[in-house]
Amino acid sequence: MQIRLWDNNLKVRLIGEGMFNMLFWMYFPFITVYFSYELGNSIAGILMTVPPIFSAIGSLLGGGLTDQFGRRPVMLLGALLQAVMFILFAVSPSPWIDYIAFIGIGFGGAIYRPASSAMVADLIPAENLREVFATFATANNIGAVLGPALGAIFFFQYRQELLWTCAVVLILYFITIYFIVHETVAQTREKNSKISSVFKEQWKGYGIIFRDKVFLIYILAGIFxxxxxxxxxxxxxxxxxxxxxxxxxxxxxxxxxxLSSTDIxxxxxxxNGLLFVLFILPVTKWFRRWKERDVFILSSLLAGFGTFFVGLNSNIWYxxxxxxxxxxxEIVRSPVTQSFISRYAPxxxxxxxxxxxxxxxTIGKFLAPFMVFLSSWVPPIGVFSIILLFSFVSxxxxxxxxxxxxxKPVHHEM
Known part of the structure; x- marks a missing residue:
């Protein structure tokens, strides 16, 4: 589905999210180094386990609010919260306030993302979902390729200027959403005036979701x-x-x-980042007629064996x-996960x-570091074998x- 045929909602978001992701990758890879320098390695290590918890809470909250109040208001809330937290980060006199701001940025982004994905699912026919999600992933990963190289200069030498730039971009994006982006849900649920009623309804909704055995198997498979x-x-x-x-x-x-080992x-x-940018759209098109089941299995095989093969030879070209x-x-999996949920969810x-x-x-981020812990006692080939075992389980x-x-079969455009 060509971008010129997209709804204006999606065009605005593609540009806005692409710009912000470039800035995101200019500070995110260096944030642990920054806190290690300011607070020490051990404290920084402990502190960095907390943000994923808030991201999980933000995602669940954002998802519930999205169904309760619509996509647009939640996207506005997420963008504004991130902008405020970037301003706090920029004017902060203390690394502890920096840490609170960093958690707030992640929390705001987590609130924003379910509404963003749901809006895509509202506007795009099922047969085009993979391609559209792949286009958004391409825009995001261009930032992942270029951002760290620029951030190595700007984050440490011009951190305040970088943080203010992030805040300004998000404020402009907030204004753009407010004036251009329209709601994509015809009718939201009746709005409860009491916050407690909203949270109670969300808790009840998630209770139903987590009793959905198919969905739970999907989550568990995704973790592995x-x-x-x-x-x-x-x-x-x-x-x-x-x-x-x-x-x-x-x-x-x-x-x-x-090249030294670090350079390699x-x-x-x-x-890895360059491959993602260059091939996610072509690969999505190549596999668009494949069933989601087969794509998930292929992804696990490639990721598992590819990572296992790293331990067999140290030649750089290998x-x-x-x-x-x-x-x-990773490439074949990325668009299909979002298209699966878009089609599966009522x-x-x-x-x-x-x-x-x-x-x-989120759970994967908690479990994946176990391989690092295990490497103190298990030789590399043993660690790589365990990683491959996780792929087989998935x-x-x-x-x-x-x-x-x-x-359900989808009808593809010729």
Whole structure:
């Protein structure tokens, strides 16, 4: 589905979210380093386990509010909260206030995302969902490729200016949503005047969702599938820096281009991001006729075996090759997760399902670091074998999931 045919809601959000994600990746990769410098490694390590909890709460809250009040008001709330927290971060005199602001930024983003995803599902036919979600992922990952390189300069040398820029962009985005973006739900539920009634209704709604056995299997399968994918930021840097020797990537008559172990990891991360940007749209089109079940299984196989293969050879060109394998495992999965929930969730509870869907990512972030902890006692091939085992478990769960849930066929445009 070509962008020129999109609803104006989606065009505005593609530009706005793309700009913000560029700024996000200019500060996010360095935030742990900043808190480690200000508060010490041990305290920073403990502190960084807290934001995912608030993100999970924000996602559940945002999902419930999305169904209660509509998509647009919740997106406005999330954008405004992030802008206020960036201003607090910019004027903060203390790293502890910085930390509160950082949690607030994540909380505001978590409130925003279910409404954003639900709006896409409201406006796009089922047969085009994967492609549209892939386009948003492309815009987001352009920022993930370019942002860290720029952030290495701006975050440490011009942090206040960067934070103020983030705040200004979000304020402008808030104004744009207010004046241009229209509501996509014809009728929201009757609005309760009491906040306690709103939360009580949301709690009841999530109680129904978490008794949905098909959905619970989907969440559990996603957790096991994401653990291998998340190792790029967790165990792989430790393995590569400690076990992959420095080596030349190019050689010529009078010299060579030598990369240290740390450099090699940096190149692999950049290559991973570049592959994502270049191939997510083509790959989504290649697999658009595949059933969601088969895409999920393929993703788990590629991510699991690709990560396992890292431990078999330390040659840099070999590592580039296996990076292609595990990156494609992430690429084929990304648009399908959102399209699955968009199609599976009942229309009246779409926001809550979108919010609950984020739990697989949050729980995965809690469990994935276990590989780093385990590496102190288990040799690398053992750690990689356990990572591969998680992939097999996810495949078994996905097979079980689609035995319980009969996938509805979609009609693709020719």
């Amino acid at each position: 599938a994401l653990i291998p994918i998340m190792q790029l930021d967790l165990y792989l840097p430790i393995y590569i820096i400690n076990h992959v020797p420095a080596q030349q990537i190019f050689a010529w008559e009078n010299g060579s281009f030598l 990891f940096g190149w692999l991360v950049g290559f 590592l580039f090759f296996v990076t292609i394998i595990f990156t494609f495992g 229309e009246h509870a779409r926001g809550q399902y979108m919010g609950a869907d984020s739990l697989q990512n 495949i078994i769960l996905y097979i079980h999931l689609f035995k319980k849930y009969e996938e």
